[in-house]
Amino acid sequence: MSETVPNTTAPGRRSGGRVHRLALAGTLATVLGVSLVNGVTPAGAAEAPLSQSGKATASSSERGDLSAAAAIDGKENTRWSSAFSDPQWLQVDLGASKAIKKIVLKWENAYATAFTIQTSSGGGQWKTIHTTTAGKGGVQTLNVSATGRYVRLNTTRRSSQYGVSLWEFEVYGTGSGTATPRPSATPTTTPTTIPTKPAPTTATPPASGTNLPKGPVPPGAVRVAEFLAECPYTHRLPDDPIVMPGLSGGSHMHSFFGNTSTNADSDIKSLLKGGTTCSPKADLSSYWVPTLYSDDKPVEPTGTTFYYLGEGIKDELMAQTRPLPLGLRIVAGNAKATGVNDPTSSSRWSCLHAGEVGSSKNFVNCPAGKMLESYLDFPHCWNGKDLDSPDHKSHMSYPVNGACPASHPVIVPKLRQVLRYPVSGDPARFRLSSGPGYTMHADFFNAWPEAEMERRVRDCIRPIVKCGAGGTP
Structure with a gap:
């Protein structure tokens, strides 16, 4: 992110x-x-x-x-x-x-x-x-x-x-010297939940303590806690293996990125056996959003970047960040948001290379030749036990005042989704399969191999180092 x-x-x-x-x-x-x-x-x-x-x-x-x-x-x-x-x-x-x-x-x-x-x-x-x-x-x-x-x-x-x-x-x-991280805090508003039925799955709670390994800071490294994955569009299906697992065709239309095998029946075992469009190829995770329509024709993003960040947490706490657990499921945004003033909507729309337009929770009017851009931040404080929850949100929380709340004490990397759509002009032409722009939401099913995720957290997030898709500075 x-x-x-x-x-x-x-x-x-x-x-x-x-x-x-x-x-x-x-x-x-x-x-x-x-x-x-x-x-x-x-x-x-x-x-x-x-x-x-x-x-x-x-x-x-x-x-x-x-x-x-x-x-x-x-x-x-x-x-x-x-x-x-x-x-x-x-x-x-x-x-x-x-x-x-x-x-x-x-x-x-x-x-x-x-x-x-x-x-x-x-x-x-x-x-x-x-x-x-x-x-x-x-x-x-x-x-x-x-x-x-x-x-x-x-x-x-x-x-x-x-x-x-x-x-x-x-x-x-x-002069010389090792850069010392400077504390910062970015409080984030916590969206409310979307009620759904499935029961939670649990994970083994992480060990207590803060003495976690972190990689060295290479000379000349950019001091930003980040690694990323580029995961182009794969396919569209009216499926949602998190909110409506096993119900093929039971959801509004979704556009999927990353894992090529994702459907209503996907679980961690099937994802680990699937292919991927991601760079790096190690990322077998599945990402999906409601499909965007322009003049009632589906449009897929040509830019699909998923940033894993150490934001919103004070720098002195960054060394406590733990890997995202294998099989973790997270939903961000609200498909049932009622308007741009609805605090449960966390969507943001803007225009690439046209910052004068600004950003909004709803679609914006981009100048000809510019691209409509969507970005969304996922919560990154985990309760340390559940890989999912009945509402798909209560096992996760956003940080408050630069720290994770006591109810969700485990810091994990923050996922930021940035999508760029090749459309511009009158936003009245656009809609999502879930409704207006402020209903933008996103789902993430973590299928990073555990060793790869651990390495990136150790070498990029904990030492506060900017890494590329390969997980190196």
Whole structure:
């Protein structure tokens, strides 16, 4: 979660060629050994920003996939974007106090015309090291001389009605040290349940204690707890092996991703014998959602990313994260939601590369050529015993104030589902098989082999390291 939204397709809202040309020029300059400021980078020694191994936080994020972490991941096709208001801030924790000599801001088209750069060694004491009141956007390289553990960009005036947005926030300097995770909390609203009949299944409760193994933090690792799976569409069936097991044709139409064998009779044994469209192939899990219709014709997403994240939990608790148990079933969202103001609806719709449209619980009107995007976060606090529950929700909970409640004490990775549909225009043309956009919901049947899930939790989530589909940084 990917907290990923969720970072495989560039959410380049309002982006133009200028930023990319300037960024490319900067990259070529580094390759050729030419500094963007006075001085020369030694030949053959590309300068790596201190910020890339740090921990980023922000005052706000426009969407889950436009989070602060995207501004320090070393990728110029991912970005942070704030809420549409002033002021805002973006901050990076370098892990230890270090000498800072240069800051590079690679703005997306929505930049700040007025901002300050501040540093701090902790204790809430900040020192302003740069002030701008006539910012022009693009790539800005600031020569500074400062020392601090925390570096903060404070924006006070936007260039447009949108938020402020950065492809990269790069802090350069000297010094070394292991990055120390910085606590954060992301409370999430807990949807109510959907009553259904099946009895719960149980699992062996995990052992108590918090002394769990975690992998090392590789040099230059991006400090975001994440791994992912890309699981394209497989098939459509009016089946639901969680809510209506054994009742073939008993559900509204669902679109399935990942495991190719999923039907009403699927259980963990059949899934482990099935094929998969996922990358990595190790993921035999099944994911499904109500089918989207445009002008009463089914439309399937062409982007299907499932992020496993360490979000919503304080960083100091991340080492307690346990693998998702084999056979765990989770439902997110509410197929019976009554409107956009229904608190049980947790759906979100937006437009890829058109962030000015914003997000809504219902369908949004995307400009021609843009894609309709859906993202949904699953609960990730488990009661430690039940693989399912009669309502398919009460065995799971969302965290509160950065921690799992006592009733659901086991932290597991948060699943964030991001789907991108190749449709745009008047949202009156769209419907789900379950109803309006705010009835979007999703089902997850975990069939990751236990060793693969354990490895990813050990190497990616617990040490707070961003991993790809292969489960490596």
